[in-house]
Each structure stands twice: as structure tokens, then as C-alpha cells.
Amino acid sequence: MSAEQTTETERPVRADARRNRMRILEAARELFSHERPDVQMDDVARLAGVGVGTVYRHFRDKHALMGALVRERFAEFDERLREAVDADAPDPFAALCEVLRTNAASLSEDAATRYALMSGGERAFAYAIEEAEEFMRLSEILVGRARAAGSLRVDFDAEEIPMIMCGVCSTMDPGKPDWDWRRYLELILDGMRARA
Amino acid sequence: MSAEQTTETERPVRADARRNRMRILEAARELFSHERPDVQMDDVARLAGVGVGTVYRHFRDKHALMGALVRERFAEFDERLREAVDADAPDPFAALCEVLRTNAASLSEDAATRYALMSGGERAFAYAIEEAEEFMRLSEILVGRARAAGSLRVDFDAEEIPMIMCGVCSTMDPGKPDWDWRRYLELILDGMRARA
DNA sequence: GACTATACGGAGCTAGGATTCCGTTTGTCA
DNA sequence: TGACAAACGGAATCCTAGCTCCGTATAGTC
Numbered sequence: 001m002s003a004e005q006t007t008e009t010e011r012p013v014r015a016d017a018r019r020n021r022m023r024i025l026e027a028a029r030e031l032f033s034h035e036r037p038d039v040q041m042d043d044v045a046r047l048a049g050v051g052v053g054t055v056y057r058h059f060r061d062k063h064a065l066m067g068a069l070v071r072e073r074f075a076e077f078d079e080r081l082r083e084a085v086d087a088d089a090p091d092p093f094a095a096l097c098e099v100l101r102t103n104a105a106s107l108s109e110d111a112a113t114r115y116a117l118m119s120g121g122e123r124a125f126a127y128a129i130e131e132a133e134e135f136m137r138l139s140e141i142l143v144g145r146a147r148a149a150g151s152l153r154v155d156f157d158a159e160e161i162p163m164i165m166c167g168v169c170s171t172m173d174p175g176k177p178d179w180d181w182r183r184y185l186e187l188i189l190d191g192m193r194a195r196a
Numbered sequence: 197m198s199a200e201q202t203t204e205t206e207r208p209v210r211a212d213a214r215r216n217r218m219r220i221l222e223a224a225r226e227l228f229s230h231e232r233p234d235v236q237m238d239d240v241a242r243l244a245g246v247g248v249g250t251v252y253r254h255f256r257d258k259h260a261l262m263g264a265l266v267r268e269r270f271a272e273f274d275e276r277l278r279e280a281v282d283a284d285a286p287d288p289f290a291a292l293c294e295v296l297r298t299n300a301a302s303l304s305e306d307a308a309t310r311y312a313l314m315s316g317g318e319r320a321f322a323y324a325i326e327e328a329e330e331f332m333r334l335s336e337i338l339v340g341r342a343r344a345a346g347s348l349r350v351d352f353d354a355e356e357i358p359m360i361m362c363g364v365c366s367t368m369d370p371g372k373p374d375w376d377w378r379r380y381l382e383l384i385l386d387g388m389r390a391r392a
Numbered sequence: 393g394a395c396t397a398t399a400c401g402g403a404g405c406t407a408g409g410a411t412t413c414c415g416t417t418t419g420t421c422a
Numbered sequence: 423t424g425a426c427a428a429a430c431g432g433a434a435t436c437c438t439a440g441c442t443c444c445g446t447a448t449a450g451t452c
Contacts, residue, residue, distance in 0.1 A: 014419055017429060036315065041410065042432095051431035056411065119232065119369035153386075160383075163367050163375045170366030171359050173315035179359045187356075191387030210398060210449055237440065238402095247401035252441065393452105400447070410437085417430065422423100 021058045023048040028065055028112070036174060037115035041065075067127025069112040074131035077103050081138035093151035096142050097189050100161075104168050104185055114169040117162065153194045164188055217254045219244040224261055224308070232370060233311035237261075263323025265308040270327035273299050277334035289347035292338050293385050296357075300364050300381050310365040313358065349390045360384055 027047035031039040041062055045052045059065040080102060084095045107114055116125040125132070139158040146152035168188070171181040223244035227235040237258055241248045255261040276298060280291045303310055312321040321328070335354040342348035364384070367377040 011420075011427075014428060016419065020429085038409095040408090045432090052411080053413085053431055054429075057429065062410070118366055119371055122371060160379065163372075163377075163380055164383075166366050166372075166375075167363035167380060170314055170362050175315055175318060176359075176362075179362075183356065184359055184363060187360075187387035188383055189387070190391075191383035191385070195386075196392045207397075207450075212449070213399060216399085234439095236438095241402090248441080249402065249443085250400055253399065258440070395451085396449105397451105398447100398449080401445095403443095405442070406440085408438095408440105410435105412435070413433095415431100417428105418426105419428080420426095422425090 017058075020048070020050050020054055024050065024055055024058055024065070025068060028069060029110075032066075032069060032112040033109040034174075035111060037066075037111045037121075039111070063123040064127065066112040066116065066121075066124035069110065070116045070121075070124050071128040071131055073106060073110055073113040074128045074135055076106065078131055078134045078138060081135065081142065085138055085141050091151065092142060092145035092149050093193070096146050096152070099142070100164070100189065101182075101185065103165065104181065107165070107169055108172050108181065114172060117166045117169050151194055152192060156192055213254075216244070216246050216250055220246065220251055220254055220261070221264060224265060225306075228262075228265060228308040229305040230370070231307060233262075233307045233317075235307070259319040260323065262308045262312065262317075262320035265306065266312045266317075266320050267324040267327055269302060269306055269309040270324045270331055272302065274327055274330045274334060277331065277338065281334055281337050287347065288338055288341035288345050289389070292342050292348070295338070296360070296385065297378075297381065299361065300377065303361070303365055304368050304377065310368060313362045313365050347390055348388060352388055 024044060027044050028039070031043060031047060041055055042052055044065070045055045048055070055065070059068065080099050084099050087095065089095045107117075112124065115121040116128070136158060139161050143152065143156065143158040143161075147154060147156065168181055168185050171179050171184050173179075220240060223240050224235070227239060227243060237251055238248055240261070241251045244251070251261070255264065276295050280295050283291065285291045303313075308320065311317040312324070332354060335357050339348065339352065339354040339357075343350060343352065364377055364381050367375050367380050369375075
């Protein structure tokens, strides 16, 4: 982010600081990949091998830390979407489904982004606004093509995609190990398909 | 519940106690119908016009209070299902859809039960185990009929209904006022329909 | 009207977890 | 090798929300 860049009169960021920032993010990724979104700042610090104070030096608060993860994840989503758009495959609906499946798989090991998509996560989500906008822009392109191809139901709108992702996320909780979110997603994808 | 019944040697429950219990439940219903599940015990007490201590006299803890609401709600769901089963309509899939729509509408004004269905709500849900079992029993009957009638996809299992309800609940958050859970539910119902 | 088991009220206690503060350490530059 | 700004560590602090405690009030009974 530009806030981290040095201007001509400032010193460059110290090497240890840069390293610690990476370690903190890595620790947070690791913890959020297994646990619920109630990961604690102290745990992140411990796993990263730094003090809590250092975590707060790099991230204003917990929302900012989670926000950084959300931002990474949405950047990944955007890249995936961009590839699908650029590939311009003959079956755009299949491409859209595939993107949604892969995104869901990513979300299944990222409780931070799941939380951001679901209730209460707005503050973390605010750190990924640009990525989210790009996400919608690209989604609309793909949805438009799939609809034009006649494989996606005509009344489907790209705006519904975040809602769908949220719904799928809600079925991924570690507390419900016997729920099969893949199955659930397929149900929804079938619902999106144009009727014969 | 039987725990409240008097045995021959005990005095009956005092009238003010009974009245207060009702007031507390009413206040809780009211608050959970508008707010998120983070309603506070003090707020419930204030709206009910009693002290917090009184709330705790009637409900061991917050989970127990929410559990009482969940129990009520599932009893309502069960009654609805039972009616559908008894009616034995010619189109059981349509009946199932209608039940799911009506249940969803109830859930949209009951954050307590939404919470119980979603992550973290297990402890409150534990107060409605009997109702939940009956719910599954009745759901299986209706699902069986709909599948037999050929209108529900053959690979659909009644076990998936709670997962679906959870997904729909996740889209009802007051923080996402522009999401249309009815629309989302229809998508899923379409996904459940047998392919032509 | 008096008696007592119940119930009530709400100030205050507690625990968990985010965040701050400040004395110490360490890169970086000259 | 100093000198010093930048970074660090982690004990201490703050805050919130659930819950307890105990002195007071009252329904039910004789």
C-alpha cells in the first residue's frame, strides 16, 4: 500500500520490520485456515514469533489484519476471474461454475474471508473495496456472456454472486463437519442453470 | 417443561413469576426479531421491565434463553410440516417448497434461531433436540413423497435441509439489507427440482 | 395481619480478549 | 564504532458483556 512506500525524505522500511510483517501474515493465514474466525491476536503473535505489540505496529487493529487476508484472497479471486474472462471459453457458464467452485475451495480454508463475507465482517471487508469492485466488474462480464449463451438463467444477476458465496461459506463451519458444502454449491449451480 | 411442574408436596409457581417469565420471552422475541444475535441480557431485562437477576432466575444462562426461542420456533416448523404431511397434497414437492418458504420467512425475523442454525449456536440448539428430531422425521416423509412423485431430484436427501436453511439464514443479516434471501431461496428450490 | 418460601432488583464481580505503553533492542547510516 | 530513529516485547490496562450475590419485596397461606 502507498502508506508503506518511502518518500524521498524518509528512510526505507527496516529489514526486520518487513520480515516480521510477512511472518505475522503467514501466522494469521495458518490460524484462520483451521480455526473459526475467533483467532486471537496473542495467538497470531505467538505463532509468528513476535510480541503482540509488533502485530499492532503493523496492523492498526484486528480488522486491519483480517482485512489484509481478505484483500489477498479477493486479489486471487480477481485473477481467477480475469483468466476466465480472457480465456473466453466456448461455454462461459461452465467457466463461471468452475471459478465459483475454486473460490469456494479457497474459502473453505480461510475463515477470515468467510467472516468478512458473512455477518459482522464489514470492517475487515472495507480493506478490500478495490478488489471487491474489480470482482464485481469481472463477474458481470462472465455472467453477461453465460446469459447470452443461453446456459445461465436469464433472470440471474451478477449481484447475486456475493450472496451465494456467503451462503456457501455459512455451511463450511468447522463445527458442522458432516455438512457437505460442495454438494450445497452444486445445488445452487443447478439452480442457476437455464431451464431446458 | 416438566421441570416447572409442581409435585404434590411443592407449592405452585407464583403468579408474578409466571408473568415475568412470559414477559422475558416476549422481550427476547422482540429484540431478536430486529437485531443481530448479539442482543444483551441487560437489554432483554430492561424491555421486559425486570432486573437481570430475574432473567437469570428463569433461564440458567443466555444459551438457555435463546434455546427457549429456538424450541418455540422448531415447534412451529414441526406443526407446519405435520400439516403438510397430513394434507397429503397431490404435489408433495410444491408442498415442501411452500414449507421451506414459510419457515424462511419466520427465520427472517428470528435472529436467535438463525444463530442456532449457524456457526456457534450449538449450545442454544441443544435445547430443541426433540423438536429437531421430529423435524427430521417429518422432513424425511415429505422428501420421500416428493422424490417418489418425480418432482424432486432423486439424489436429494432430507439431511440437506438444515444445511439449506443455514445457507439461507446467512443471507438474512440486517447488515446486508439489499440482499434478497427470497430470491436466493428460489434459486436453491430450483436446484432441488428434478431435471426435465 | 402475620409468616415464610419465593421471587425480585440491580450494583458489582469476573473473565476473556483487544489494545496500549514504555523501557529495551536493533538496523542503518555516517 | 557511534548515534539514533525505528522496531520490538510483553506486562499492564481497558472494556465489554455475561453472570452472581444478597438485601428487599411480595404472593400465598393460616
